[in-house]
Amino acid sequence: MSDSIDPVAALGRLRGTIDNIDAALIFMxxxxxRxxxxxxxxxAEHGMPPSDPAREEHQIARLRRLxxxxxxxxxxxEKWFNFVVAEVIRHxxxxxxGEH
Ligand SMILES: C=C(O[C@@H]1C=C(C(=O)O)C=C[C@H]1O)C(=O)O
Structure with missing residues (x-):
């Protein structure tokens, strides 16, 4: 019965799961x-351009399907991918x- 659920304990368990997932995301x-x-x-060593729009287009299509x-x-x-790639391009x- 839902009345018998301890909401504070349930919240604590769900937050434990959320914290584990956040930690995994940080490591990934x-x-x-890297x-x-x-x-x-x-x-940089081989004079290739920092960004590769064709590769990104494929990645976005794949990630949207997934x-x-x-x-x-x-x-x-897609927004998450573009946010991450913007940081990658900055690197x-x-x-x-020669700033690495
Ligand atoms: C990492 C690369 O450089 C850039 C960053 C990408 C990414 O973070 O996935 C993809 C394409 C490039 O714009 C690459 O070319 O593979």
Whole structure:
């Protein structure tokens, strides 16, 4: 019966799950940036442009498909991707300017 649920305990359990997911996201983002920073160095060393719009277009299409499958708003998935890529490009430009 829902009356027998302790709402404070339920909130605590859900927040524990949220905190674990937030921690996993931070670790995954750190790994992603570790990889993209290496891409930035590679591009800087070989005179390649920081951004690759064709690659990004493919990634966005793929992420939107995955988001739909996962019942996540594809618009949000695209916004998240563009937010992360903007930071990646900033790193790549810094690497190209010898700031790494
Ligand atoms: C990491 C790269 O550089 C940029 C950043 C991307 C990303 O963060 O996924 C994708 C394409 C590029 O605009 C790459 O070219 O693979």
């Amino acid at each position: 983002l750190a790994e992603r940036f 990889a993209t920073k290496q891409v930035g160095v590679l591009k 988001a739909e499958e996962a019942d996540l708003d594809p618009e949000f998935a 790549h430009e810094a690497a190209a300017n």
